[in-house]
Amino acid sequence: MKFGIYYSYWEREWSADCLKYVEKVARLGFDVLEIAAHHLNGYAPAHIAEIGRAARGNGITLTAGLGPSPQKNLSSPDPAIRKAGRAFFEETLGNLAKLDIHIIGGALHSYWPIDYSKPVDKAGDRARGLEGISSLADFAAGLGVNLCIEVLNRFENHVLNTAEEGVAFVREIGKPNVKVMLDTFHMNIEENGFSEAIRTAGPLLGHFHTGENNRRVPGKGRLPWHEIGSALREIGYGGAVVMEPFVKMGGGVGSDIKVWRDLSDDANEAQMDEAARQAVAFSRYVLG
Numbered sequence: 001m002k003f004g005i006y007y008s009y010w011e012r013e014w015s016a017d018c019l020k021y022v023e024k025v026a027r028l029g030f031d032v033l034e035i036a037a038h039h040l041n042g043y044a045p046a047h048i049a050e051i052g053r054a055a056r057g058n059g060i061t062l063t064a065g066l067g068p069s070p071q072k073n074l075s076s077p078d079p080a081i082r083k084a085g086r087a088f089f090e091e092t093l094g095n096l097a098k099l100d101i102h103i104i105g106g107a108l109h110s111y112w113p114i115d116y117s118k119p120v121d122k123a124g125d126r127a128r129g130l131e132g133i134s135s136l137a138d139f140a141a142g143l144g145v146n147l148c149i150e151v152l153n154r155f156e157n158h159v160l161n162t163a164e165e166g167v168a169f170v171r172e173i174g175k176p177n178v179k180v181m182l183d184t185f186h187m188n189i190e191e192n193g194f195s196e197a198i199r200t201a202g203p204l205l206g207h208f209h210t211g212e213n214n215r216r217v218p219g220k221g222r223l224p225w226h227e228i229g230s231a232l233r234e235i236g237y238g239g240a241v242v243m244e245p246f247v248k249m250g251g252g253v254g255s256d257i258k259v260w261r262d263l264s265d266d267a268n269e270a271q272m273d274e275a276a277r278q279a280v281a282f283s284r285y286v287l288g
């Protein structure tokens with residue numbers, strides 16, 4: 001297992017530059033830095049090269065996270081939006097390959113967060129999302145990228161809310177580079193049990209997010225980390241465990257994640273760093 005953190009822990013916008021976090025997370029004891037793929041296509045080629053060099057130089061593996069926007073939604077009923085989504089993914093996947101990134105995770109089959117003021121068509125969205133990911137899978141495989149389909153809680157997405165639904169979706173696609181992604185924050189809301197859900201995903205588990213019940217760093221809440229660790233070891237999970245804490249209000253990240261209070265004990269950057277350092281040490285101990 002490799003241990004990582006999504007740099008959105010420190011940032012208010014998904015578009016924030018990830019470069020400065022490469023050295024920081026290496027210093028704090030992480031193996032992996034997850035970066036937002038939302039605006040990767042806007043990075044200059046020289047900047048992409050610089051991020052890749054920094055990662056190699058610091059011994060950091062990069063992974064990517066994405067909550068596709070409604071305009072890039074592979075499950076949209078509007079063919080023009082699905083086409084735009086496909087073009088966006090092709091360009092993004094090309095940039096991921098340049099960064100030696102082999103994993104992208106998130107609600108890739110849909111968009112995020114869902115606008116529930118509109119009518120919900122779960123069956124239609126699932127069918128179109130399935131078709132979109134199926135037809136993208138070989139393109140991604142050609143670039144060495146795994147598409148990890150994140151199972152989210154009901155308030156953020158309607159298509160896949162449980163490991164069982166995620167597994168059924170991925171099995172139906174039946175491509176070796178399309179995997180299930182679980183996130184302990186969402187599992188805590190939707191699953192009957194953590195071990196059961198992890199066992200359900202089994203060999204199809206391609207990426208794993210961790211966060212407490214209230215999205216503080218692992219170790220500061222009440223999730224059953226020993227149970228989660230035992231289940232990951234039982235299925236022989238050898239992938240990345242990326243913590244995804246959200247503790248500060250503000251910006252696009254704060255509003256997408258719905259952070260309406262400070263959950264960091266008003267931490268400054270040094271204290272945020274220290275909490276992350278302790279959380280990765282805790283994660284290695286309890287999950288590794």
Ligand SMILES: O=C(CO)[C@@H](O)[C@H](O)[C@H](O)CO
Nearest residue numbers: 065066067106107112156183
């Ligand atoms: O768990 C979540 C959202 O609750 C994320 O993984 C999200 O989809 C992605 O991080 C956006 O980049």
Ligand SMILES: [Mn+2]
Nearest residue numbers: 150183209244
């Ligand atoms: Mn997540």
